[in-house]
Amino acid sequence: MEHECWGVVLAAGQGSRMAQATGGEAKQFLPYRGAPLWWHPARAMAASPLVHGLVFVFPAGRLDAAEAQALALNAKESLGVPLRFAEGGERRQDSVRHALDVLPESCESVLIHDGARPFLRTALVTKVAAALREGGISGVIPGVPVTDTVKETDASGLVARTPERETLRAVQTPQAFMLSQLREAHARADAEGWSVTDDASLLERCHLPVLVVDGDRDNVKITNPRDLALLSEQKPLLPCCGYGYDVHAYGGNRPLTLGGVEIGGEFLILAHSDGDVLLHALMDAVLGCFAGGDIGRLFPDSDPAFDNVSSVVLLDRVMTLAAEANVRLVHVDLTVVAQKPKLAPKADAIRRNVARLLDLPLDHVAFKATTEEKLGFTGELRGIKAVALVTALRQG
Template structure:
């Protein structure tokens, strides 16, 4: 395959889905809802995220083409995928739908992926494996899984004719990859000679047997790349709750009061702990630089914006306010969004005052504030070796890293 040729994907969404009709109320499986969009959209998003895919062709039931085109236009407006797309009517058989999809490909397309949209969980890594094998010279590439059950070949009466060797068997999946010209040739032959096949690789296998194509290669498939086929498979489409780690980072700075006429000046407080004999800080609230950084880090864990969005220093209601309130309100927002804080690592940077004697009390205070068990919060203090504004004793800064677990509806 020429690496300069464009790769397009044909997404097959024209099937009747008769085996699931009773379980879905007559709705075709490729149009069932997943994450607030039709099932086929998940495959479109995955294929569009593959760097080498340059366009998408959707194949829909002929009677629904206009409605599905409108639906696609709305989906692309809501979530642009950054690729050109086309929609065409499908045919009576799967191979007819592929042939019609091939006819909609642009001239620049040299490589094509064919994917069943009833397999919504294929990954970008799988797409890359298929295309890499195609680059290496395969006539066609299919993902496949080793067969774990013993497979027997039987006759029409159910009699066993042969026990097949599992080591030589693979259960194949999509997307399957092909050179466009070769796949077009295969479909022309199939149409002219009346071939009946269940996948496109079967056509290329026939051409390879005649010496007209390189062999079809099987690459590793994915256990999760299942095809929605039976009523039991529908459970995979229902919202699931998954928990994953997230990290938030916060940074804040306050100037020291260096002149009598500077205001508003606040006694230094760090992590809710008063620091005696320390420079005063200029701040609208209580000026707790460490809790301000912590607030931003918590908001980072839940994509909640920053401290200025929620507690602007132009709001008189926050004048002199305890920064512990900011932390608790940010924590409430994080909880509403499914975030559970598990640890915090905090660093204070200042030339003065000396903070070593205060670190343990600050740490314990923040553990109480975050409702964490002992050992979940770490507080560090350092200088910048008399460099910068902190080294010149003009101010103080703090950074905070919060680790959390966020529960999502998948």
């Protein structure tokens, strides 16, 4: 017989911290894409092949109305699993205990999720449930690495300890537990007067093993008024790309610079600005992502203001225009064509500097240098070329 797992959607909180920003409405009941927040994680949980039913926990004063709303939503868009309902308690752990009381006898494990986490993905539900089914543990919880340094303080506010950040995880839901062990932990909490913020804490106090698996950074909880912006309808991000090409002749008086890195040597550039052919191609490629024109129109060589100006300064202006057009760069692929000088010794420095200028991870910046086998303009050492391909995301 298949292991039976049920999900619990906790939607019984009062939302006092958000009351002023929401007009008094509890956050889990806020409308989002045609349904209250608590309905969205229910969809994600029910879509997992490892979830066999759902329990909704609503505040006592609105249990009947919320149950009717859930049944109406399910009639319109069936979740495909049986639904049960429970009345919330004074504390979160009381609400969980009430949910456990209405689970069927056939249920062996349970997934407990916060109704104010509407961005839950089914993949995370299945990951957590599957890890519990592998056996040998009492609970499985998702967590994401902590990016800020955390300080532990004493009662007076003085720093007592700085935990190793590499060992810390910010915990999310759904949290999966073997039902019999979770019930025993709740019974002990009631008997001994424990008050905890999540069910994993109960198992930890009972010295039962709880595994942390990788969570999902998008699985955020609507907690503070500023989080309400996450519920606003956003235009979709659409992929776009831009192509840039530039060429400069040798024989001028500008030192050769590529990607903001001074190359030096005998080859001097003929140019109005600093003649950084690579950044010029890159700027045109970025502009191409939002039909922003080209650098010849933005920074004409007839304008004395751009005489010997650094291309890094011009690139900063182009990136500002891209941001104003809601364009976010994802990847750049750059190629320089030159017979001489040899650029291999500077390739890594160029790549790293471009990544810094664009605020991109290093593995999202590609740089290559090649020759035209002594043919044509570059092969005859008359100048240097560069091409750039940019991929980006833009709000439609």
